[in-house]
Amino acid sequence: MFEFRRWLNQYLILPMLCLLGVGLALGVNAQSEPLSFSNEESQWIQQNNIVPICVDPNWLPYEAIDSEGEHTGMSADYFQWFSQVTQLTFKLVPTDSWIQSKDYLMDGTCKLISLINKTEDRADHFNFTEPYLSSPVVIVTRDSEGYMDGLKSYGRKSLSMVEGYFYRELIERDFPRIRIKKYQTSDETLEAVSSGEVFGTIGSLFIVTERIQRLGLSNLKIVGPTEYRNELRIGVSKSEPVLFSIMSKAVASIDPEDDAAIVNHWVKVKYEIGQDYDLVLIISLVSVVVLLLLGYRSVTLTRYNQKLSEAYDLLEKRTQELDRISHTDALTSIHNRLRLDETLTSEVNRFKRYRAEFSLIILDIDYFKRVNDKYGHPAGDRLLIDLCKLISEQLRSTDIFGRWGGEEFMILCPATSKEEAIITAEKLRRAIEETHFEPVGHITVSFGVTTVEDGDGEKELVSRADKQLYRAKSEGRNRVCHD
Known part of the structure; x- marks a missing residue:
């Protein structure tokens, strides 16, 4: 019996599996x-x-x-x-x-x-925990439908969804016009689209690709990305x-x-x-x-x-572009608040895990309202763009620079002590003070500097930097204050 099995393995089973591509x-x-x-x-x-x-x-x-x-x-x-x-x-x-x-x-x-x-x-x-699996969430419809640029293009159509999945909370919040129909399994949601029972469904790219192929639903296709990602x-x-x-x-x-x-x-x-x-x-x-x-x-x-x-x-190209847009400030083309929040959380977690020191700088343009009142908002926008370009040229490639809100900006400085961050802030302060910005002329900026400490969360760290920024404002502006 053993020789027979070995013969089957060597001369029949293995060649057959190779032929079948398994x-x-x-x-x-x-x-x-x-x-x-x-x-x-x-x-x-x-x-x-x-x-x-x-x-x-x-x-x-x-x-x-x-x-x-x-x-x-x-x-x-x-x-x-x-x-x-x-x-x-x-x-x-x-x-x-x-x-x-x-x-x-x-x-x-x-x-x-x-x-x-x-x-x-x-x-x-x-x-x-931190995510350890990630993938885009995509829209699936019958193959007669064209490309859809996210759920904002979905309108009032019906959408199948597995009961209890977190997408429902997001869609009811962001796209209340979409009509959700609940099913027990992901297979059922795809079959409902294939049969015409609903217009479409959404799911993880890995999941829907595998299931469309496995179920043989050749009349379905991925028509575009949603505004969401699976961060599992x-x-x-x-x-x-x-x-x-x-x-x-x-x-x-x-x-x-x-x-x-x-x-x-x-x-x-x-x-x-x-x-x-x-x-x-x-x-x-x-x-x-x-x-x-x-x-x-x-x-x-x-x-x-x-x-x-x-x-x-x-889809990959659209997803990459969507990710870039969602993390970039539309006016200045630097990082936006969302990317700063994500990076700040990541740096705090790295400090807790590996003791990786970093510093935080928050800066605010002095008397920016006067610029808008005197020269108009287009001039104020141009000032923000030119200022961000100047600051970006002065920073290291490892520094994370973004718009925190309005005329307030944040710089995360990995592997940087408080003393080094103070030097960086002072260098920026002088460079800004000496620069002539069209059509506004010379401006000044105030800085608050702090460094991560044991027990810090994101809120505690930002609060300390903000406190130093307000101190710089109250002591006469155009200065760097630190704790």
């Missing part, structure tokens, strides 16, 4: 060293080695619960890696739907949920702050090579090869028929795949 899924097998934890974290790991987790049971390629009740998908591979670096055992709590998984996290049946988008409502109940994180019950700290460290330590291997593995179609050799001969005998059918199907799908590829390329 790839064996390799997974991520590299062993990773455990992380260093505080005494409190280490004690928690020893006392709570088994951690119950919940997942979305039907959200491939991100994650699912397979027919044998096992956790599968991208998040399953990530949690294998998290288990290695934390020495924790993650035990799946079976659920029937995403709603049930979220409810289990709320009532304590599970301690964390593997993939979840952060919203204001959810933040009342859960702590969230681990959600941890607020009753488990130490577990949240442990998982935050695990997410921050993800190895880039393992990260790429997991994503590249799951964005492809996965085939599982069984070990029941009693069925192999029967399968081999009908393989020729399968090849003929696949050949016919290949002809049908070639055009569709080409259109899908073109739509994907266009």
Whole structure:
């Protein structure tokens, strides 16, 4: 029997699999060293080695619960890696739907949920790690529809959506005219579009691409990006702050090579090869028929795949442009408030994790209202543009410069001590004072400088810099003040 199986493997099964183009899924097998934890974290790991987790049971390629009740998908591979670096055992709590998984996290049946988008409502109940999976959210309609530049072009049409997904909160807030129809699974939302029951649906680019192909819904296509992205994180019950700290460290330590291997593995179609050799001969005998059918199907799908590829390329370009626009100040072309908020949060987290020092400078144009009153708003706009150009030329490539609001600007200076930041601010103050701006002439700017400290959050840091800016204003303007 053994020789027969070896013969089947060598001369029939492997050549047939090559002919069919089926790839064996390799997974991520590299062993990773455990992380260093505080005494409190280490004690928690020893006392709570088994951690119950919940997942979305039907959200491939991100994650699912397979027919044998096992956790599968991208998040399953990530949690294998998290288990290695934390020495924790993650035990799946079976659920029937995403709603049930979220409810289990709320009532304590599970301690964390593997993939979840952060919203204001959810933040009342859960702590969230940094994102470890991200993708655009796209619009899907029948192939007779043309390109759509976001949900603002959607009008009053109907939209299918999985019950409990966070998109509903966003759409009801941002696009109340859209009529939402709820379904239990992502497959059902796509099938509803295909049958004409609803006009369209939205979903993660990875998800809808895999499901359209798997379901054979050749009359569907991606018609454009939405205004949203999936920024998927681990959600941890607020009753488990130490577990949240442990998982935050695990997410921050993800190895880039393992990260790429997991994503590249799951964005492809996965085939599982069984070990029941009693069925192999029967399968081999009908393989020729399968090849003929696949050949016919290949002809049908070639055009569709080409259109899908073109739509994907266009979507990527549109998404990149949308990301640039959403993070750029329209007047001055420097970073806007949104990008500054994101960067400030990132720098604070890096300081907490790695003790990476950085400084913050807030600056404000002195008597800017007089400029608008005397020369008019077009002259005020030109002053802001020219001032931003001057400041950008004086800063390092690593400094983050953006418009905080009105005539107030912020500079984040990574790897910069307070003394170095004061020197930078003073250099800028002199350069601005000595420059003649058309048609306004000479202006002055006041500066507030501070450096990150233990216990700082974003609000505390900005508040200190603001306090120093107000001090500079009250002491006569055109000066640099620091704490």
